[in-house]
Amino acid sequence: MTDLSMLVHAKMPLAAWIIDIEQSSVPWCNDAAEALLADSLNDIKSGQRLIGDALQKRLSLYIEALELGEELPFKWPYVSKDGARYKVIGSVISLGNGRRGLSVEAHPDLSHVSLPTPTSITASITSSTLPRAPESSGLLTQFRTLSFAAFNPKGEMIEASECFIGVFGDIQYIRDLFAVSGAANSFIQRLERLECLSQEIRLSSKQGVRWYKVEVSYHHFTNNVYLLTHDIQEERDHEVALYRLNNYDSLTLLPNRNLLYQQLESALVNARKREREFGLLYIDLDSFKVINDNFGHRVGDELIQRVAERIKTCIPPRACLYRLGGDEFVVVLENTTGIEELQNIAESIMQNASNTYLVAKMEMMITASIGIASYPQHADDIDNLLKNADAAMYRAKSTGHNMYFVYENNMAENIDAHLTLGGGLRKAIEEEQFVLHYQPKIRLCDEEVVGAEALIRWVHPELGMISPDQFIPLAEESGLILPLGEWVIRRACRQLKEWRESGVAPIKMSVNLSSRQFMQADLVDMVERVLQETGVEPEYFELELTESMLMADAQQSIDKLHGFRKLGLTLSIDDFGTGYSSLAYLKKFPIQTLKIDRSFINDLGLDSDNDAIVKATIAMAKSLNLKVIAEGVETRSQFDLLDGYGCQEVQGYLFSKPLCGEDFLRYMSSQNVVTFA
Numbered sequence: 001m002t003d004l005s006m007l008v009h010a011k012m013p014l015a016a017w018i019i020d021i022e023q024s025s026v027p028w029c030n031d032a033a034e035a036l037l038a039d040s041l042n043d044i045k046s047g048q049r050l051i052g053d054a055l056q057k058r059l060s061l062y063i064e065a066l067e068l069g070e071e072l073p074f075k076w077p078y079v080s081k082d083g084a085r086y087k088v089i090g091s092v093i094s095l096g097n098g099r100r101g102l103s104v105e106a107h108p109d110l111s112h113v114s115l116p117t118p119t120s121i122t123a124s125i126t127s128s129t130l131p132r133a134p135e136s137s138g139l140l141t142q143f144r145t146l147s148f149a150a151f152n153p154k155g156e157m158i159e160a161s162e163c164f165i166g167v168f169g170d171i172q173y174i175r176d177l178f179a180v181s182g183a184a185n186s187f188i189q190r191l192e193r194l195e196c197l198s199q200e201i202r203l204s205s206k207q208g209v210r211w212y213k214v215e216v217s218y219h220h221f222t223n224n225v226y227l228l229t230h231d232i233q234e235e236r237d238h239e240v241a242l243y244r245l246n247n248y249d250s251l252t253l254l255p256n257r258n259l260l261y262q263q264l265e266s267a268l269v270n271a272r273k274r275e276r277e278f279g280l281l282y283i284d285l286d287s288f289k290v291i292n293d294n295f296g297h298r299v300g301d302e303l304i305q306r307v308a309e310r311i312k313t314c315i316p317p318r319a320c321l322y323r324l325g326g327d328e329f330v331v332v333l334e335n336t337t338g339i340e341e342l343q344n345i346a347e348s349i350m351q352n353a354s355n356t357y358l359v360a361k362m363e364m365m366i367t368a369s370i371g372i373a374s375y376p377q378h379a380d381d382i383d384n385l386l387k388n389a390d391a392a393m394y395r396a397k398s399t400g401h402n403m404y405f406v407y408e409n410n411m412a413e414n415i416d417a418h419l420t421l422g423g424g425l426r427k428a429i430e431e432e433q434f435v436l437h438y439q440p441k442i443r444l445c446d447e448e449v450v451g452a453e454a455l456i457r458w459v460h461p462e463l464g465m466i467s468p469d470q471f472i473p474l475a476e477e478s479g480l481i482l483p484l485g486e487w488v489i490r491r492a493c494r495q496l497k498e499w500r501e502s503g504v505a506p507i508k509m510s511v512n513l514s515s516r517q518f519m520q521a522d523l524v525d526m527v528e529r530v531l532q533e534t535g536v537e538p539e540y541f542e543l544e545l546t547e548s549m550l551m552a553d554a555q556q557s558i559d560k561l562h563g564f565r566k567l568g569l570t571l572s573i574d575d576f577g578t579g580y581s582s583l584a585y586l587k588k589f590p591i592q593t594l595k596i597d598r599s600f601i602n603d604l605g606l607d608s609d610n611d612a613i614v615k616a617t618i619a620m621a622k623s624l625n626l627k628v629i630a631e632g633v634e635t636r637s638q639f640d641l642l643d644g645y646g647c648q649e650v651q652g653y654l655f656s657k658p659l660c661g662e663d664f665l666r667y668m669s670s671q672n673v674v675t676f677a
């Protein structure tokens, strides 16, 4: 056995295997270990031969020490079958289920190689001006796959394998290998302290600076250094890719939630230490789901990319933008001088983000709702800071689109319930846990079905059917009414189309609008789009609005109502009598129908004041050329009174409760309003 044959065995990568300490077995070994341990491998796998008595004893001691909380260094000399010597070095790893194991590597033990005269190894980094040493034996050059080199105490390369020269060139000094001179110094210093050294380090190869695993052995007698290198750049690239995958959003390439938490943690530490402020903006795009639903996820994804690019241009260079997923982003700004700084960013985002985007050859628009929270004013820990910014964002959403709000204390009051229920509602929208029921509208003169009011129900997987009174206010508050409202309009139109296709005589479909929906900037466009998409003629579609909705911003309402009228659909005032009830004012609104609230119908014939109001309302509505419909009609006597007062249509349990689509069709058939063409 020659010294060189030992080097041959020390091939890279290192032989590595895992020892299950409790079982005294070897559950895994790599190819190098397989080659190194050759025909004893079968025994290794069954855990018998390699782990002989002496080793078993050492492992037992090791386990005992581990149990006492003491981790002993595990080193074990190993001589392979052909006499090559190795140092096996192990470290503790978890094997799952509370079991512990050792991850071991066999490092070639080069301390037996006979080599030239000793001097100090420190000289190797200080003697770069010395001429090249002549000690080369010429033997190593024959190795083609092993990247190996030997250096004398002056740091001069004595000899190198063909592979080494191929990778690093014919270098003169050990320091020539290192990409950074500081790295060379600390490397040599470590080597002086340790017998052998295994380190991952960047070296200067002919291909450029790359990551290598370097195994170095320092020979005591000769002071020479023996160095093996193994290119691990590819592994590093994989690690980097994995890091990117875990910490960056693949769609926008923005840092994700993980990195957000990391930055917030460090921002918090800095701010506490230096008594500084920092803040964040929680950004949620408005009605993004509508875009996904209408144009597909590819278009939605592209829009998200464009929006991310746009937001980046609106924030200062020292601010950092993160994507939390979906249509949610967060901007973090450290060392702020006050809330205004954050408000300025919000304004800049709102202004720029709402400009059109060219996506899939279409011009698209989207707005953002933003919530602002700052440390230490609004929270003194990260979770609450995020939660409060989120609460402020919800406030912005429920107040109107394209707005920002700075967190205020009262926003937190309902936030827990809000997030739980809101979260449920969000999921319900995604999973379409909603159905529409339809209540017939009956013409008084001939008791024919002339219309249907679409009424939403939430079919909750655990709670069963939930009435709209319970969740519409929540949907309003969270802004979710916008996607939900659009779903209602689309579903109702599709249903009308289906009924028509199954031979039902034309009837009008009415849909309720909520106040938040009514504020939606692109509402008229959205309704037009849905009507076109579903092929419903506008004259068969009606929107029901409340008085309070119209009065909130009368001028804007008038403009919007005219927009709807231009489309050709009809407009009805719902729950009439419960609000302002100013017919004179209502004259200004281009509406066609008044719906008398069921609270008036309840007492009809029992309360003369009520009767007088209903009678007067119908008379005045007629003079204004408005159609009148009464809701909540439950009895024949109510029906007869309304007939006598000149009411044109009724709706109520007297005829039918709201029905699912199929039952409504059956109801129509029983009323002979089916004209099978």
Ligand SMILES: Nc1nc2c(ncn2[C@@H]2O[C@@H]3COP(=O)(O)O[C@H]4[C@@H](O)[C@H](n5cnc6c(=O)[nH]c(N)nc65)O[C@@H]4COP(=O)(O)O[C@H]3[C@H]2O)c(=O)[nH]1
Pocket: 439, 454, 455, 456, 467, 468, 469, 472, 488, 512, 513, 514, 574, 575, 598, 631, 632, 633, 634, 651, 652, 653, 654, 658
């Ligand atoms: N006691 C009695 N009740 C009757 C009678 N006839 C009908 N009703 C009920 O009265 C409500 C009429 O709807 P609304 O006034 O628009 O009041 C609706 C409407 O404001 C809102 N809503 C329902 N669907 C939607 C929707 O799709 N969008 C929006 N924004 N709001 C909706 O929820 C409210 C409640 O809806 P529902 O629970 O379906 O309750 C419905 C209906 O089931 C009757 O003879 N007697």
